[in-house]
Amino acid sequence: MRLLFCISSSIIFSMRLDNTPTGAEIDAMTDEERKVLDNKLRRAAARHGLKIEKSRVRDPRVAGFNTYRLVDGAGNAVTPTGAPSAGLTLAEIARALLSTPMAALASALDDRGYKVSLRKSHGGQACRIHEDADGTAVAVDVVDFGRDPIGREVDIRWVAPDGWHFIESPLSTNELAKQVIDTLPRGPVEWRDMSSETVESYETYGGGFHYTLRRAKGDSDGVWTVIRWSLHDGVTEVKEESAAAFTLPDAKQIVLNWEFERKLRTL
Numbered sequence: 001m002r003l004l005f006c007i008s009s010s011i012i013f014s015m016r017l018d019n020t021p022t023g024a025e026i027d028a029m030t031d032e033e034r035k036v037l038d039n040k041l042r043r044a045a046a047r048h049g050l051k052i053e054k055s056r057v058r059d060p061r062v063a064g065f066n067t068y069r070l071v072d073g074a075g076n077a078v079t080p081t082g083a084p085s086a087g088l089t090l091a092e093i094a095r096a097l098l099s100t101p102m103a104a105l106a107s108a109l110d111d112r113g114y115k116v117s118l119r120k121s122h123g124g125q126a127c128r129i130h131e132d133a134d135g136t137a138v139a140v141d142v143v144d145f146g147r148d149p150i151g152r153e154v155d156i157r158w159v160a161p162d163g164w165h166f167i168e169s170p171l172s173t174n175e176l177a178k179q180v181i182d183t184l185p186r187g188p189v190e191w192r193d194m195s196s197e198t199v200e201s202y203e204t205y206g207g208g209f210h211y212t213l214r215r216a217k218g219d220s221d222g223v224w225t226v227i228r229w230s231l232h233d234g235v236t237e238v239k240e241e242s243a244a245a246f247t248l249p250d251a252k253q254i255v256l257n258w259e260f261e262r263k264l265r266t267l
Helices: 023-027 031-047 090-098 101-111 173-183 248-266
Strands: 002-004 051-054 068-071 077-080 115-121 124-131 137-144 156-160 163-167 199-206 209-216 224-230 236-241
Touching: 023 090, 031 051, 031 090, 031 101, 031 115, 068 077, 068 090, 077 090, 090 101, 101 115, 101 124, 101 137, 101 173, 156 173, 163 173, 199 248, 209 248, 224 248
Parallel strands: 002 077
Antiparallel strands: 051 068, 115 124, 124 137, 137 156, 156 163, 199 209, 209 224, 224 236
């Protein structure tokens, strides 16, 4: 048996996350609402690499009746911190799976049709957004660093096409989801002309990377240098492309292809 450690939701949000139901709320649900919740929690468990199993006890007089447990891929029981070692109620399952800000965000985005997953990142937890609700590749990580060294209660960050975004004050799960969605890439890639007197240069953002496209000005047959810099870890990659009368649209397509190939590897 292993423990599933849960970060207190009060660090980032209110004392109870707005999408985590109480026992009383679950008891009052209709059959259809309960089915929706069951499916929601099973998807949340899968993002943690877990499964939900219902107790096989059928006699209401026997301990464990109408309870659940979390199990890992090897079938070992996983006990959330502070929860009883015996069977868990559905409300306790919900708290265990949705009690971290990134788990709650992943669930909120999943409800909206986004393809998401959870992973560890920079000592915290990240919600990776793979695809938007239309199935378009996104590849954006929203990272919760927890309390930071200078004393801020909230330290959530992500990189969108327009640069870094930071959350430094408490807010609800739905408010966070809305802010993230509002910054995700939409439509064609936007380029900025950064050319100088001697260099033809353009830059753009995509999926947590900054791209620079550069060559000597006035040299239509010159080599285009494409630089990709990761906004997450600072890793820089460089490639060169050369062709006779290579046009700017051709060069930009190289960047788009490179970004698309990276997203395919990420998904």
